[in-house]
Amino acid sequence: MTNGSTTEFYANSIEEQKNVIKTVVETVDGRVPVIAGVSHSGTRETVKMAKYVEMVRADCALVVPPYYHTPTVEALYRHYKQVADSIKIGVMVYNNPAVSGVLIDPALTQRFSKIENIVALKDNSPNAGDYAWKAALIDENDMVLLCGLGEMHYVGSAAYGLKYKGFVTFIGNFAPSISYDVYEAANEGDFPRAMDALKKLLPINELVGRFMKARKSPSIIPSILRGNYMYMSIGKACMGLTGLHGGPLRLPMETLTDEEKDELRNVLKRMGII
Known part of the structure; x- marks a missing residue:
């Protein structure tokens, strides 16, 4: 996974972001899947980066909700739908309320899971009950659930029938x-x-x-x-x-x-x- 929060993508120019993604894809050389962040404050620029990620042969685009102005639930759905429809590779929804000001709840997560190439959720929810509800609600054939907040949250989310398949960690x-x-x-x-x-x-x-x-x-x-x-x-x-x-x-x-x-x-x- 690259061009996400720890990569400080928001502090990098678009060209720097593209260079990071391309370098990672070339270095990995197909040994493991590459998930690349494409997030932006607007849908149009997010789509542009998603298309670039697909062009350089990354496997999945990581998309945090648009930041700056907070979208409505329906506008947020349309944002993700438009990004997903613009590419053929997978899309990973990034629920990160600390940076976006938006919490993607279980009901919206389920709607996203029914979009064909939205394949995964990286979940940074601060609410333990949120993990449990999503684990119960989401068909694992539709969407893979991952814990985005590291080891401690993963141990808790893994307890929900091991529906959360892994975690993202700076450690x-x-x-x-x-x-x-x-x-x-x-x-x-x-x-x-x-x-x-x-x-x-x-x-x-x-x-x-x-x-x-x-x-x-x-x-x-x-x-x-x-x-x-x-x-x-x-x-x-x-x-x-x-x-x-x-x-x-x-x-x-x-x-x-x-x-x-x-x-x-x-x-x-x-x-x-x-």
Whole structure:
């Protein structure tokens, strides 16, 4: 998956986004499916990017609801329908209310699932009941359900009859073995083992919360529902500390301070990651 939130697509030019997608497709070279983000604040530009993603032979287009002005439910349906009708590859609906201001509820999800090439949902719902309702309502032959909020939410969503087939994680970029332990244990129904794996990640998650809390936010969204981009700052710093190329974040997001990087380095050492 590329050109999504952690890729900071919104801070990149259209040409940069296209270059990222093309590079990933060429590097993967058919070994695994490539899901590429095509999101924009308007339908027309979303369709343009979806057509580009299809042209370079990605397998699926990831689409977050249009941001800026909030569409009606019917306009949102028409947005996704138009994107899906414009291409022949799959479309993954991205329910990310923290960035779009829109919650795609179970009823709308079911409507989307009946559009032929809308094949999956990446679900960032903050509501545990939302996962349960979708798991009960959606025919898995129509739509694959994925948890977009990482390991902790996945363990909860996997408990709903294993209808959620996987999860998206920033941890996997620098500590994939821990992420896979969570995935494997939950899929085997071994939730005590899954919880043991989750506990290994608590020091990282604690830093995500604490580093964000140290920064004053102008958001009017209640803090319990607010997105926390600090996971990107920490994730990319972790990549750098483990010898990978995470790089700095672009404004308006913030890179960690030197003091925060030192604290993160000590946490990674205690976790045995470096």
